[in-house]
Structures are given as structure tokens and as C-alpha cells.
Amino acid sequence: MLARLSFLIGLGLQAVPAAAADGSAAGTAEQVQAGEPASPTTDEQGWEFSAGPYLWMSSLKGDMGVVPEVEPVGIDFSFGDIFHHMKFALMGKFDARHGRFIATGDLLFLKMSASDDIEIRDVDFLDVKLTSSTFLTTVTAGYRAVDKDRMFLDLLAGGRLNVMKTGLDLTGPQRSFSGSETETWIDPVIAARFQVPLGKHWAARTYGDVGGFGVGSHFTWQLVGGVEYDVSSRWTLSAGWRHLDIDYDHQGFVFDAAMDGPILGAVYQF
Numbered sequence: 001m002l003a004r005l006s007f008l009i010g011l012g013l014q015a016v017p018a019a020a021a022d023g024s025a026a027g028t029a030e031q032v033q034a035g036e037p038a039s040p041t042t043d044e045q046g047w048e049f050s051a052g053p054y055l056w057m058s059s060l061k062g063d064m065g066v067v068p069e070v071e072p073v074g075i076d077f078s079f080g081d082i083f084h085h086m087k088f089a090l091m092g093k094f095d096a097r098h099g100r101f102i103a104t105g106d107l108l109f110l111k112m113s114a115s116d117d118i119e120i121r122d123v124d125f126l127d128v129k130l131t132s133s134t135f136l137t138t139v140t141a142g143y144r145a146v147d148k149d150r151m152f153l154d155l156l157a158g159g160r161l162n163v164m165k166t167g168l169d170l171t172g173p174q175r176s177f178s179g180s181e182t183e184t185w186i187d188p189v190i191a192a193r194f195q196v197p198l199g200k201h202w203a204a205r206t207y208g209d210v211g212g213f214g215v216g217s218h219f220t221w222q223l224v225g226g227v228e229y230d231v232s233s234r235w236t237l238s239a240g241w242r243h244l245d246i247d248y249d250h251q252g253f254v255f256d257a258a259m260d261g262p263i264l265g266a267v268y269q270f
Contacts, residue, residue: 051094054265056108056242058082062257064130065249066166066181072254073128073168074119079261085114093265100144102154104193108136124175131167131180136160138209140191150203156191160211160220162246164255183253185216201230205238217248226263238265
């Protein structure tokens with residue numbers, strides 16, 4: 001009996017170092033015994049943020065007006081015209097993610113003054129000076145419907161805040177006009193964003209939204225497409241094309257125009 005007991009104890013002592021020699025098995029057993037959680041899944045990880053500036057080399061074409069008594073003027077500015085007439089510009093974007101929850105933000109501010117490349121439609125006037133301040137910020141939130149490595153599909157909804165100030169100084173042989181109006185409105189928007197990898201460091205991404213629906217603008221839509229390159233685990237560079245169309249009028253104030261052109265950006269992830 002004592003010999004059999006000694007033999008069983010010897011087997012147990014030999015089994016302990018064998019299990020400990022296997023690091024993964026020992027670690028798993030220790031976690032189970034200690035009640036420690038396994039490595040967190042994507043949905044259990046904390047917040048992820050990214051932000052950065054961009055340069056939108058946009059043209060601007062459409063109609064702008066301030067009061068019913070004076071017809072809107074027609075504008076057709078290339079990016080070179082806007083750059084020449086620009087007084088100040090600020091552009092940037094922001095993303096936040098927690099699991100499959102996504103929030104995005106985009107901000108654009110542009111201030112300019114011009115007296116050429118403007119079509120005067122009222123025959124009483126010969127000369128015009130236009131001043132314009134445009135502030136646009138789009139905020140959306142939603143769900144990452146597809147999340148497979150670096151390929152994803154985000155379904156989003158939110159709003160675009162528009163704050164626009166337009167001033168017109170018109171002069172003619174027998175009549176002159178000087179006026180300035182500021183309009184603020186919010187357009188509800190629904191949006192989607194899709195990315196597909198093109199290699200180890202490259203990816204193609206597209207974003208689109210539609211909104212307004214008569215709540216603010218009669219209709220507004222936007223489409224952005226381009227490629228991205230991961231410079232490092234933190235920095236990403238992007239290049240593409242962006243188009244934004246807004247059709248709004250209220251009591252003589254008119255902004256029915258499209259902004260269109262190439263876009264360059266950089267994003268830092270933290």
C-alpha cells in the first residue's frame with residue numbers, strides 16, 4: 001500500500017514541471033484559476049480617436065443673394081480665384097470609435113472678398129463687390145455594419161450646421177445697393193462611409209451624405225472619394241476629390257452653389 005501511494009505522488013510531482021514548461025498552457029490555466037478575463041475583443045476595447053487638417057482646393061459655382069429686391073448674382077470661382085480672394089480658411093476633421101460605435105466631425109471655415117468673376121443679372125448695376133463668410137460643420141454618429149480587418153462599412157446619421165454671411169455692394173448709373181445678411185440653419189443628413197484595403201499600407205475610401213429635405217436646405221449632398229497611405233501606425237496621408245452641393249433660400253437670402261475640387265489631408269490616430 002505504501003509503495004503504491006509513493007508511486008502516485010511521484011507521478012504528480014513529475015506532471016507539475018511538465019505543465020509549467022508549456023508557457024501558453026500554464027498561462028491559460030493560471031488565468032482560468034485566477035478568474036482573469038481573456039484578451040479583449042474589438043467591441044471591448046476602449047475609445048480610439050483620430051484628427052487632422054486637410055486642404056480642399058475647391059471651386060465655387062452657383063448663385064448668391066441677400067434680399068428679394070435685388071436679383072442674386074452668379075459666381076464662378078476657380079480654386080485660384082478663391083485663393084486670390086481668400087482672407088482666412090480653416091479645415092479639419094475628427095473621428096471617434098468605441099467598438100462598433102462611430103462618430104465623425106468635419107469643419108470648414110472660409111472668408112473671402114471679390115469684385116470680379118461675378119455675373120450681375122440686374123441691369124441697373126454695373127459693378128459689384130461680394131463678401132462672404134462660410135462656416136460648415138457636419139457631425140454624424142452611427143454603427144460599423146462591416147468590420148473585417150481594414151475593410152469596413154459605416155452607416156451614419158446626423159446634421160450639418162451652416163452659418164453663412166453674404167454682403168453685396170452694387171453700383172450703377174442711377175441706382176446703388178449695399179446689404180449684408182447672415183443665415184444659420186441645420187440640415188439633417190444620412191451618410192455612409194466605406195473603406196477597402198489596396199495593400200499593406202494603401203486603402204481606398206469613399207464617403208457620401210444626403211440631407212436638407214426641406215428642413216433647412218431644399219436639398220444638399222456630398223461625395224468624397226480617394227486613397228489613403230499609412231505612413232506609420234499613427235499617421236495617415238490621403239488624397240482624393242470632394243463635391244458638396246447646397247440649395248438654400250430664405251426670404252431673399254440665396255446660397256445655391258456647389259463646391260468641387262481635389263482634397264489632401266493628414267490624420268493622426270491616438
